Every structure is written in C-alpha cells, then in structure tokens.
Amino acid sequence: MDKKLLSLLVCPLCKGNLILDKEKSELICKFDGVAYKIDDDIPVMLPESGRALSTDEKLAK
Structure with missing residues (x-):
C-alpha cells in the first residue's frame, strides 16, 4: 500500500x-x-466491515 495514501487514511x-x-x-x-x-x-473502510481484534491482537505492538 502506498505510504502517502496510508498517511491520509484514518479510522x-x-x-x-x-x-x-x-x-x-x-x-x-x-x-x-x-x-x-x-x-x-x-x-x-466501512465501519460495519471491520473485524474486532482479539485480546492478543490488542495487546501486541
């Protein structure tokens, strides 16, 4: 993914x-x-298409 595009995207x-x-x-x-x-x-980037992170994923760096 293009770094410039990534810098423009937000949650x-x-x-x-x-x-x-x-x-x-x-x-x-x-x-x-x-x-x-x-x-x-x-x-x-649709909110309803997002996947909930597991506890391990949330705690990972």
Whole structure:
C-alpha cells in the first residue's frame, strides 16, 4: 500500500491513526480494536466491515 495514501487514511469510527499489517492485509485501529481489510490494494473502510481484534491482537505492538 502506498505510504502517502496510508498517511491520509484514518479510522472511520474515531478518526485516529491506522497501523498497516502487511501479513494480514489489514489496517488496524488499536484505539477501537478494529481491523479493516485491504482488497486488491483498496482499503475497505466501512465501519460495519471491520473485524474486532482479539485480546492478543490488542495487546501486541
């Protein structure tokens, strides 16, 4: 994913910063505990499409 695009994207729920997880192709909001998938380099940023993070994922750096 393009770093410039990543710097412009924010969480649709809290407007906070997102963390790119390249292995899972997801953008993660640690504050809300939600991960948004990336399909074919296009982030799916709909709140209802987000996946709740597990406790281990929330605690990981």
